[in-house]
Amino acid sequence: MESMAIADCLREQFPEEILQTQTFQGQTAVIIRPGRVVDILRWLRDAEAVRMNHLRSLCGVDNARRKDPNLSRFEVVYHLTSIPLRHEIRIRAQVAEEQPCIDSVVCLWSGANWLERETYDLMGIRFNNHPDLRRILLPEDWQGHPLRKEYPLKGREEWAGMTDLLNRVKELDQFGFNPKADASGQFGPNPEKQP
Amino acid sequence: MTSPLKQTLECPVADGEGERYSLRMGPQHPATHGVLRVDLELDGETIVECTPQVGYLHRGFEKLAENRTYSQALILTDRLDYIAAMANNVGYCLAVERLLAISVPQRAQYIRTIVCEMSRLASHLLWLATHALDIGAMTVFLYCFREREILLDLFEELCGARLTFSYPRIGGVRQDVTTAFVDELQRFLQLFPSKVAEYETLIDTNRIWLKRTVGVGVVSGDEALALGLTGACLRGSGVDYDLRKHQPYDAYDQVEFEVPIGSDGDIYARYRCRMEEMHQSVRIIQQCLDQLPPGPIIGPDAPDLIMPNKAPARMEAGTNRYGTGLIRLIRDRSCYLDGEIYVATEVPKGELGFYFISDGSSRPYRMHIRSPSFIHIGALAAIARGEMVADLIANIGSLDVVLGECDR
Numbered sequence: 001m002e003s004m005a006i007a008d009c010l011r012e013q014f015p016e017e018i019l020q021t022q023t024f025q026g027q028t029a030v031i032i033r034p035g036r037v038v039d040i041l042r043w044l045r046d047a048e049a050v051r052m053n054h055l056r057s058l059c060g061v062d063n064a065r066r067k068d069p070n071l072s073r074f075e076v077v078y079h080l081t082s083i084p085l086r087h088e089i090r091i092r093a094q095v096a097e098e099q100p101c102i103d104s105v106v107c108l109w110s111g112a113n114w115l116e117r118e119t120y121d122l123m124g125i126r127f128n129n130h131p132d133l134r135r136i137l138l139p140e141d142w143q144g145h146p147l148r149k150e151y152p153l154k155g156r157e158e159w160a161g162m163t164d165l166l167n168r169v170k171e172l173d174q175f176g177f178n179p180k181a182d183a184s185g186q187f188g189p190n191p192e193k194q195p
Numbered sequence: 196m197t198s199p200l201k202q203t204l205e206c207p208v209a210d211g212e213g214e215r216y217s218l219r220m221g222p223q224h225p226a227t228h229g230v231l232r233v234d235l236e237l238d239g240e241t242i243v244e245c246t247p248q249v250g251y252l253h254r255g256f257e258k259l260a261e262n263r264t265y266s267q268a269l270i271l272t273d274r275l276d277y278i279a280a281m282a283n284n285v286g287y288c289l290a291v292e293r294l295l296a297i298s299v300p301q302r303a304q305y306i307r308t309i310v311c312e313m314s315r316l317a318s319h320l321l322w323l324a325t326h327a328l329d330i331g332a333m334t335v336f337l338y339c340f341r342e343r344e345i346l347l348d349l350f351e352e353l354c355g356a357r358l359t360f361s362y363p364r365i366g367g368v369r370q371d372v373t374t375a376f377v378d379e380l381q382r383f384l385q386l387f388p389s390k391v392a393e394y395e396t397l398i399d400t401n402r403i404w405l406k407r408t409v410g411v412g413v414v415s416g417d418e419a420l421a422l423g424l425t426g427a428c429l430r431g432s433g434v435d436y437d438l439r440k441h442q443p444y445d446a447y448d449q450v451e452f453e454v455p456i457g458s459d460g461d462i463y464a465r466y467r468c469r470m471e472e473m474h475q476s477v478r479i480i481q482q483c484l485d486q487l488p489p490g491p492i493i494g495p496d497a498p499d500l501i502m503p504n505k506a507p508a509r510m511e512a513g514t515n516r517y518g519t520g521l522i523r524l525i526r527d528r529s530c531y532l533d534g535e536i537y538v539a540t541e542v543p544k545g546e547l548g549f550y551f552i553s554d555g556s557s558r559p560y561r562m563h564i565r566s567p568s569f570i571h572i573g574a575l576a577a578i579a580r581g582e583m584v585a586d587l588i589a590n591i592g593s594l595d596v597v598l599g600e601c602d603r
Contacts (some may be wrong), residue, residue, distance in 0.1 A: 002363060024532075024534035024535060024536065025293055025294070025296070025536055027536060027537065029535065041261050042507050054420055054423075054436070055423060056537070056539065056546065056548055056565060057537070057548050057563065057565035059550060059551060059565075061552060061561050062561070065554070065560070066554060066560065067554065077550065077563075079537050079548070079550070079565075082409065083420070083434060083435070083436045083441075086441055090535075090537065099403055107352040109420075109422075109423060110421050110577065111421060111423025111424075111570055111573060111574060112423075113573060114569065114570065114572075114573030115423075115570070115573075117357075118569070136250060137249065137250040137253040137603075138250060138253065138345060139250075146258050147254060147258055147561075151258075153258065153259075154263055156257065171525040173321070
């Protein structure tokens with residue numbers, strides 16, 4: 001089926017939820033409200049004519065600097081494809097700026113588990129009903145969400161855990177463990193040879 | 196009454212009632228192929244719960260790419276799957292080309308297909324070497340590295356690098372193939388099928404190999420789809436999904452090849468799929484070499500890079516409407532379209548997808564990388580649950596993960 005035809009079917013099925021349809025370079029994106037995202041994706045997965053059985057990717061986008069005024073602050077983008085029928089579609093669920101959250105689709109594809117954790121970690125969008133929503137790529141005590149547009153490319157401070165780590169080194173130092181001395185002895189310039 | 200000695204010698208049997216203990220495997224464990232840590236909850240030798248911990252190699256590529264031009268971000272893709280960097284480069288270039296509507300000349304498409312398949316061979320050889328080493332077959336490791344060396348030498352002949360190539364460019368490739376490269380590659384193609392047969396005689400019907408792989412780590416087709424597995428891991432479970440056939444890119448629709456499909460979904464099925472893929476890769480490269488058309492290697496509307504030796508990057512420099520310099524192109528905003536694109540390619544590990552959002556400036560507004568390794572490690576918990584701890588090593592090997600790509 002053509003992507004546009006799928007988008008039309010979707011509009012027929014969920015007239016309240018579809019906000020807009022966009023096509024660029026032959027790929028169709030359907031912009032939806034976040035409320036019934038699980039129902040929409042379940043319909044796309046199970047409907048006989050569509051059968052989108054493969055969730056290709058799931059990611060979050062920060063729309064803070066995009067020009068389109070109709071978009072919310074965040075969106076979660078799902079790429080679906082049908083392996084038997086060989087067609088694909090992109091679903092963009094709009095998520096509000098205040099306490100961004102959306103329903104989890106782990107109940108449909110168990111592989112979405114890590115993708116949603118990644119989106120939470122890097123973009124700060126929470127997923128309701130997620131079995132294990134923790135940070136995944138960054139340390140657990142990390143502050144902020146790096147893929148948001150206001151997050152700086154280069155930070156001024158050290159990672160908070162670094163202080164703990166250095167204190168731990170000092171503590172071990174009492175027992176004769178001195179990494180600095182070892183390092184300078186092995187790799188640093190030899191003080192005796194210097195003039 | 197049993198003596199204390201006999202009690203300790205009796206085999207522990209996991210009945211779910213024994214004392215559980217936790218074990219941390221990695222991040223420096225040699226069989227985790229990089230810095231992967233797996234937190235295990237064990238009952239005897241049976242895995243009750245398995246939690247992979249990733250992120251040790253996180254370098255923030257998606258954030259970095261938002262602050263670089265499209266040409267500059269190309270080098271980041273080398274550092275994703277460093278075993279098959281060429282395939283990542285090609286995937287990235289294809290996505291940017293589709294986003295900016297840049298055409299690629301036919302010769303460049305064929306060269307890209309050749310290097311993609313060469314990197315598939317290099318990747319599968321390294322996978323077979325380490326996977327066999329994990330299970331205990333040392334000889335295979337040495338044999339595979341012998342052939343992989345020839346491939347790396349070929350890459351060196353082609354672009355001067357052995358690991359991080361950045362050889363494909365947006366709109367084509369960087370340099371044309373030399374006759375020395377083609378001759379050497381032909382010789383390799385003559386030799387290689389017999390070498391694959393050699394690996395197969397070592398392990399294909401080896402009793403130890405069969406015991407360790409047949410019926411271990413079984414994933415059904417539906418399960419594999421739900422977990423998001425792609426590549427040989429999905430095809431080993433009997434699902435026919437290969438992007439080279441489903442959405443052909445470059446010259447894949449011009450060559451004949453078959454997609455090997457397994458049925459059992461165990462480690463052995465995945466192993467057989469990859470071995471057969473190596474034969475098919477040789478077929479593809481041979482056909483591409485035979486059909487290699489003459490012509491330019493980079494398109495007329497491609498963004499240019501200033502070369503270190505100041506040589507023109509394309510056949511007829513200065514004839515395109517954006518001029519020849521990269522700097523000129525950044526100023527000319529008309530070539531950057533406002534839109535979004537998702538383009539996926541079949542890399543050795545599975546489906547590598549690039550999702551770009553462009554807002555009409557020279558830098559991507561958002562780049563998301565759908566990396567197969569990340570999703571495969573995510574599936575490890577479901578696959579390894581209830582199996583023996585020794586089989587976890589075999590499972591990690593057969594999923595074929597690279598942590599650089601997983602953590603990005």
